[in-house]
Amino acid sequence: MASILDRIVARKREEVAALKRRGLPPEREKDGPRGFIRALVARRAGGQVAIIAEAKKASPSRGLIAPDFDPVAMARHYQAAGAAAVSVLTERHFFQGGLDDLVQVRAAVQVPVLRKDFIIDALQIEEAAAAGADAVLLIAAILSPGQLRAFREQAAAYGMDALVEVHDEAELESALTSGAQLVGVNNRNLHDFTVDLARSFRLKALVPDSVPLVSESGITSVHELLRLKEAGITAALIGESLMRSGKSGPLLAELAGA
């Protein structure tokens, strides 16, 4: 049976084909890029693990997470509670996100914003830049080292950083070979959805200290964050637990202070 990742990518290919026929919308006014990597590294230098707080309405593994999803309100809350950056899901079919969410969030906060999607084509990088993204996610499981490099360089030409996501040693090798300047370890296996924070610790040992590392997925507690900090990890990407704790919950403030 095709894994969820295969299904998402198959769907994405259709969307990109449609986007190519349609063309990108006209460029809108926007301010210059906000350094994504710079913001994470600066926060970590200040003594805290940098939090990348994610606006996510739903996901294939967890179903509907936020029935009354308000990405702008959530992003404002994230910024006020101390997030170093915000991530916005822009994949429509499986995550109920959209590029419009990113455009609106970007206009509502001052911190850098990551486009979280399944990028398989150069046109999507152009689209991310036009929407105002400060960084894009590149997933090593679905891109060759050559594509990782080409897409990262293309992103850089627009002033965007790339977060290169890996899940195991082979993908990490591919990311580092491609010259990744920011690596994310996804603790969630995108084929079977199991989550294991130990992946971050295991792969951290194989990443040069000059390359900041982000631990992604399944993080819920200050205790976990302190373990990431002890291991020298730069940032944590957190979605569901923040979405569920809601705008009034103290979780993010606790995490951001850890």
Ligand SMILES: O=P(O)(O)OC[C@@H](O)[C@@H](O)c1c[nH]c2ccccc12
């Ligand atoms: O909601 P969580 O478990 O805190 O995870 C956030 C983020 O890591 C997750 O949404 C994610 C990581 N890599 C992805 C790739 C595509 C879509 C989503 C993701």
